[in-house]
Amino acid sequence: MTVEGETVGAEGPDTRWSPLVVALHWLAAALLLGLLALGWFMVHGGADAARRFDLYQLHKSFGFLALALVLARLAARRAPGAAPPPAPMPPWERRAAALAHGALYALTLVVALSGWLVVSAAIVAIPTRFFDLFVIPDLPGVGHAQFETATTLHFLAAWLLAGLIALHVGAALKHRFVDRDAVWSRMAPRWPGRR
Amino acid sequence: MVDVPPRIARQGRGAALAIGLALGALALSTPSRSASNWAIDPARTHITFDIDAVAYPRTHGEFRKFAGTIAVDLEHPARSRVSFHVEAQSVDVGSASFNDYVRSAVLLDAPRFPTIDFASTSVEKLDERRVRVTGDLTLLGVTRPLGVDVEVERRGEGTHARLGFTARARIDRLEFGMNSGFPVISRDVDLVISSEASEF
Numbered sequence: 001m002t003v004e005g006e007t008v009g010a011e012g013p014d015t016r017w018s019p020l021v022v023a024l025h026w027l028a029a030a031l032l033l034g035l036l037a038l039g040w041f042m043v044h045g046g047a048d049a050a051r052r053f054d055l056y057q058l059h060k061s062f063g064f065l066a067l068a069l070v071l072a073r074l075a076a077r078r079a080p081g082a083a084p085p086p087a088p089m090p091p092w093e094r095r096a097a098a099l100a101h102g103a104l105y106a107l108t109l110v111v112a113l114s115g116w117l118v119v120s121a122a123i124v125a126i127p128t129r130f131f132d133l134f135v136i137p138d139l140p141g142v143g144h145a146q147f148e149t150a151t152t153l154h155f156l157a158a159w160l161l162a163g164l165i166a167l168h169v170g171a172a173l174k175h176r177f178v179d180r181d182a183v184w185s186r187m188a189p190r191w192p193g194r195r
Numbered sequence: 196m197v198d199v200p201p202r203i204a205r206q207g208r209g210a211a212l213a214i215g216l217a218l219g220a221l222a223l224s225t226p227s228r229s230a231s232n233w234a235i236d237p238a239r240t241h242i243t244f245d246i247d248a249v250a251y252p253r254t255h256g257e258f259r260k261f262a263g264t265i266a267v268d269l270e271h272p273a274r275s276r277v278s279f280h281v282e283a284q285s286v287d288v289g290s291a292s293f294n295d296y297v298r299s300a301v302l303l304d305a306p307r308f309p310t311i312d313f314a315s316t317s318v319e320k321l322d323e324r325r326v327r328v329t330g331d332l333t334l335l336g337v338t339r340p341l342g343v344d345v346e347v348e349r350r351g352e353g354t355h356a357r358l359g360f361t362a363r364a365r366i367d368r369l370e371f372g373m374n375s376g377f378p379v380i381s382r383d384v385d386l387v388i389s390s391e392a393s394e395f
Contacts, residue, residue, distance in 0.1 A: 049254040050289025057292050124248070124376040126296055 016186050018082045024073045026189055031066050036162050061131045067112035087183045107161040114157055117150035239391040247381040260285035278314040301375035308335050334371040362388040
C-alpha cells in the first residue's frame with residue numbers, strides 16, 4: 001500500500017539525457033520556433049522598411065546562433081556519458097524516432113546553411129553583423145546567380161523543418177499522455193534543486 | 196558698370212530650403228521691393244527621400260543636418276542663386292542599423308563623401324505658384340545637372356506672412372555611380388524638400 005508503480009521506474013536504469021543535452025535541446029526548441037515565426041513575420045508581417053531591416057538583421061544573427069547551437073548539440077550528445085541507454089520502445093518506433101531525429105538535425109543544418117547562402121548571394125549585399133558584435137563574412141565563391149536557388153532551398157527546408165517539429169512534438173506528447181512511458185522524461189526539462 | 200542685384204544671404208541649418216525660399220519669393224512677385232528678407236524655419240524644414248525596392252516596402256528617409264545660402268533677385272530672377280550642403284552622415288531611415296548601411300560605402304559612402312551639394316545655375320518662373328530651379332548636384336563626388344520644381348504657398352497674412360515651399364526632384368542614382376543593389380533597389384530616388392519661411 002505504500003508505494004505503487006513509481007518505484008519500478010526509479011529502480012530501472014536512468015534513461016534521461018545529461019542536463020547539458022536537455023538544456024541545449026530546449027534552447028534549440030525556443031530558438032528554432034522563434035526563427036520560424038520571425039522568418040514568416042519579417043516577410044508577411046507588414047512592417048515598414050526600417051523595422052523590416054532590423055527584423056532581417058535579427059533573423060540573421062539568431063540564425064547563426066542556431067547554426068552554432070546545432071553543432072554544439074551534435075557534439076554534446078556524443079560526449080562520453082551523455083548518451084543514456086535507450087528508452088523501452090518497440091524496434092519500429094526506435095527506428096522511426098532515430099530517422100526523425102536525424103532529419104531534425106540535418107534539416108536544421110540545411111536551413112541555417114542555406115540562409116547563409118541567401119545572404120552571400122543577395123544582390124542587396126548587407127553585411128551580417130552578429131548581434132552588432134562582429135561581421136560574419138559571406139560564403140566564398142557564391143554569386144548572385146545562386147540567389148533564387150538558395151532562397152527556394154531556405155524556404156522549403158524551413159517549412160519541412162516546421163512540419164518535422166510538429167511531428168516530433170506530437171510523438172513526444174503521445175509518449176507523455178498516451179503511452180505514459182519513460183520517453184518524455186528523457187528530455188523533460190528539470191530545474192535545479194528538483195528531482 | 197555692372198548692376199549688382201540687391202541680394203540677401205541666409206545661412207543656417209534650415210537653409211537648404213533656400214531653393215524654395217528664393218524661388219518662392221520670385222513666384223509670388225512680392226510687390227514694390229526688389230528684395231525681401233526671409234528667414235527659414237529649420238524646425239519646419241525637411242529634406243526627405245523615398246526609394247523603392249523589389250519585394251520590400253518603400254523606404255522613406257530624411258537628412259537631419261544641412262546648411263545653405265540663398266540670394267534672391269526679384270527683378271532679375273535669373274540672377275537668383277541658391278546652394279545647399281547636406282551632411283550625408285545625418286541620413287535617417289528609421290533605425291540605427293539601417294542608417295549605418297545607408298551611410299556605408301555601398302550607398303552614400305559618407306566617410307569619403309561627407310556632403311551632398313546642390314548649386315543652382317538657373318531659375319525659371321513656371322507660373323504664379325511654381326518655379327523651376329536648375330542646378331548641379333554633387334553626390335559621391337560626381338556632378339550632374341538636376342532640375343527641381345518648387346511649389347510656393349502663402350500662409351498667413353500681413354506682417355506675419357509665411358511662405359511654404361515644396362521642392363521635388365527625381366534623382367537617377369546610377370548616374371552618380373551609386374550602383375549597389377540595382378535592380379532590386381530602384382535607380383530612382385524621389386526627393387522632396389519642404390520648408391517654411393517668414394518675412395522679417
